[in-house]
Amino acid sequence: MNKDKTKKQKKGMLRDLILLGIFSCVMIILLLVFPNKQEPVIKTSWDFFVEMIAILPAVMILMGLFSVWVSKETVVKYLGKKSGLKGMFLSILFGALPTGPLYVAFPMASTMIKKGARISNIIIFLSAWACIKIPQEMVEMRFLGLKFMASRLLLTIIFVFLMGLLVERIIEWSDRKNSKLEGGKINAGI
Amino acid sequence: MMSLTAVIVNALAAVVLIISFIKDEKKTWKSLGVALKSCIRILPIVLVIIIFIGLLLGFVPPDKISRVIGEQSGFGGVVITAVLGAVLHIPSLISFPLAASFLTVGASVATTAAFITTLTMIGTVTLPLEIKELGRKFALLRNGISFIIAIIIAFIMGMIL
Numbered sequence: 225m226n227k228d229k230t231k232k233q234k235k236g237m238l239r240d241l242i243l244l245g246i247f248s249c250v251m252i253i254l255l256l257v258f259p260n261k262q263e264p265v266i267k268t269s270w271d272f273f274v275e276m277i278a279i280l281p282a283v284m285i286l287m288g289l290f291s292v293w294v295s296k297e298t299v300v301k302y303l304g305k306k307s308g309l310k311g312m313f314l315s316i317l318f319g320a321l322p323t324g325p326l327y328v329a330f331p332m333a334s335t336m337i338k339k340g341a342r343i344s345n346i347i348i349f350l351s352a353w354a355c356i357k358i359p360q361e362m363v364e365m366r367f368l369g370l371k372f373m374a375s376r377l378l379l380t381i382i383f384v385f386l387m388g389l390l391v392e393r394i395i396e397w398s399d400r401k402n403s404k405l406e407g408g409k410i411n412a413g414i
Numbered sequence: 415m416m417s418l419t420a421v422i423v424n425a426l427a428a429v430v431l432i433i434s435f436i437k438d439e440k441k442t443w444k445s446l447g448v449a450l451k452s453c454i455r456i457l458p459i460v461l462v463i464i465i466f467i468g469l470l471l472g473f474v475p476p477d478k479i480s481r482v483i484g485e486q487s488g489f490g491g492v493v494i495t496a497v498l499g500a501v502l503h504i505p506s507l508i509s510f511p512l513a514a515s516f517l518t519v520g521a522s523v524a525t526t527a528a529f530i531t532t533l534t535m536i537g538t539v540t541l542p543l544e545i546k547e548l549g550r551k552f553a554l555l556r557n558g559i560s561f562i563i564a565i566i567i568a569f570i571m572g573m574i575l
């Protein structure tokens with residue numbers, strides 16, 4: 225399975241490099257055809273590059289440290305049994321830790337559901353993991369400003385809570401309906 | 415010149431790194447290895463986005479863009495960028511400079527917020543994996559409702575900012 229994963233990563237890397245090649249060619253051709261655009265385009269790209277380089281390594285180091293120190297097992301252990309408001313806030317907190325992309329969290333969420341965690345907490349955990357990550361918020365503040373970041377963060381937290389509760393209701397309701405249907409079938413069979 | 419945020423992020427990383435070194439040297443080297451690998455993995459796409467931003471700001475006149483995703487584009491503009499954010503597979507860290515460049519060329523706050531929110535919350539590319547791990551009902555509900563709340567969040571953002 226590990227081999228499979230590295231193979232997939234290599235494929236993704238290759239795709240990104242090809243994309244980079246295409247974009248570089250497009251830029252070079254455009255800048256040769258429109259020489260008066262050379263200065264503004266290169267200056268804009270360079271400015272953004274400098275700003276990313278000033279932040280990215282530090283963000284990656286934070287993510288690396290947290291992924292090694294806070295193991296998946298720890299998160300699953302803590303979130304698996306907590307319920308109520310405390311569980312919801314823990315879900316946000318664990319999701320917000322600076323660790324890895326979203327697809328890393330799916331197997332963890334699956335394990336937690338099997339261990340009996342509430343659906344609402346899993347939804348909140350996944351959403352927090354996807355869009356309330358601490359280093360992300362910092363980068364957002366840098367590029368879009370404190371007001372933009374803070375209001376989006378606050379709104380996201382509120383709506384993610386609501387979504388968690390809503391999805392839980394829907395899934396429980398449809399499970400109940402299904403089990404009733406199956407129950408009915410069995411009764412009819414007898 | 416480094417911005418305040420860059421200083422804070424770097425200082426935070428340095429402090430956590432030192433604490434980690436004091437506690438366990440081996441684990442720290444391992445995490446630095448993880449960090450280096452993810453840096454290398456993300457670098458090509460960072461460069462792609464940076465070239466894209468340069469070309470976007472250099473070539474596309476702001477009034478063209480703002481007609482599609484600016485203030486006057488209304489509901490349609492928000493939905494277009496929300497769909498774009500849901501379908502594109504860009505690491506969320508890089509979505510912020512991209513979104514900032516949208517704002518510079520005249521996109522509205524609402525469309526920009528919609529783009530970032532769907533980009534981070536919804537994964538079309540990772541949907542098959544999510545279905546496999548968590549079931550069809552769960553995955554579709556999560557992504558579908560995320561799309562709706564992204565649009566609601568975008569409109570509230572547009573109203574308050």
